[in-house]
Amino acid sequence: MKKITIAIDGFSSCGKSTMAKDLAKEIGYIYIDSGAMYRAVTLYCIKNGLFSGDEINIPELERHIKDIHITFKLDEKTQLPRTYLNGEDVEDAIRTMEVSSKVSPVSAIDFVRSALVSLQQEMGKEKGIVMDGRDIGTTVFPEAELKIYVTASPDIRALRRYDELQAKGQEVKFEEILQNVKERDYIDQNRKVSPLKRAKDALLLDNSLLTIEEQKEWLLKQFEKATQQN
Numbered sequence: 001m002k003k004i005t006i007a008i009d010g011f012s013s014c015g016k017s018t019m020a021k022d023l024a025k026e027i028g029y030i031y032i033d034s035g036a037m038y039r040a041v042t043l044y045c046i047k048n049g050l051f052s053g054d055e056i057n058i059p060e061l062e063r064h065i066k067d068i069h070i071t072f073k074l075d076e077k078t079q080l081p082r083t084y085l086n087g088e089d090v091e092d093a094i095r096t097m098e099v100s101s102k103v104s105p106v107s108a109i110d111f112v113r114s115a116l117v118s119l120q121q122e123m124g125k126e127k128g129i130v131m132d133g134r135d136i137g138t139t140v141f142p143e144a145e146l147k148i149y150v151t152a153s154p155d156i157r158a159l160r161r162y163d164e165l166q167a168k169g170q171e172v173k174f175e176e177i178l179q180n181v182k183e184r185d186y187i188d189q190n191r192k193v194s195p196l197k198r199a200k201d202a203l204l205l206d207n208s209l210l211t212i213e214e215q216k217e218w219l220l221k222q223f224e225k226a227t228q229q230n
């Protein structure tokens with residue numbers, strides 16, 4: 001069967017990567033979490049002193065951008081990709097609140113976006129890929145055969161993330177997560193370059209009241225329809 005490209009965009013913590021991972025596993029496609037790449041650049045900035053408070057040293061980051069190498073390696077146990085920054089496994093380090101609180105301003109920088117978009121397009125050039133993010137259906141793969149735009153209420157999204165981080169043993173406050181979710185939504189929707197918006201041909205999914213299993217079934221049906229049409 002001819003392989004297609006699947007773009008899943010939407011708001012932070014709404015379940016995009018859960019859906020994308022599940023589908024990719026089921027259909028044998030590559031899964032790429034583009035948010036992990038923006039998080040890795042942010043972690044690089046933190047580790048290399050490119051932040052002073054919340055302020056990024058943009059000229060310095062531009063000088064460093066060619067030294068930032070992001071790759072993914074499949075975890076043998078989970079069969080899921082882990083993110084590597086310059087050869088180091090940073091999959092857990094990029095999921096902290098510190099990175100979450102600094103990532104959206106980093107992702108709004110034009111040269112950061114153009115570097116990562118080129119890398120994402122290279123990863124998807126053979127098709128057979130499910131990529132999730134904010135601009136996958138609008139900028140990275142505007143020709144994707146299946147585009148999904150996911151949303152859920154901010155409170156529901158914050159609660160899902162809170163439960164997840166608590167289960168991982170991270171000390172977090174619900175209010176802090178809710179504020180971070182709202183701030184990232186605002187920056188992501190209002191930045192100049194590739195803001196988060198629904199592509200004209202994207203299917204809308206509000207999963208506020210869906211279980212993980214229900215959204216998985218819904219997505220699989222959309223995949224089957226898309227492959228029949230292409």
Ligand SMILES: Nc1ncnc2c1ncn2[C@@H]1O[C@H](COP(=O)(O)OP(=O)(O)OP(=O)(O)O)[C@@H](O)[C@H]1O
Nearest residue numbers: 012013014015016017018035160161164210211212
């Ligand atoms: N339909 C659902 N019902 C309940 N919990 C869900 C649902 N979908 C995903 N989750 C949970 O919500 C949390 C956030 O999901 P996920 O990481 O997939 O979101 P995301 O959109 O990829 O987030 P981000 O953009 O911030 O990376 C996870 O703990 C996941 O298990």
Ligand SMILES: Nc1ccn([C@@H]2O[C@H](COP(=O)(O)O)[C@@H](O)[C@H]2O)c(=O)n1
Nearest residue numbers: 012034035038103104107133134135184
């Ligand atoms: N295509 C993308 C993906 C992500 N971002 C930015 O990265 C942040 C973290 O992404 P998560 O998916 O892990 O939440 C996100 O808030 C965006 O600022 C992006 O700009 N484009």
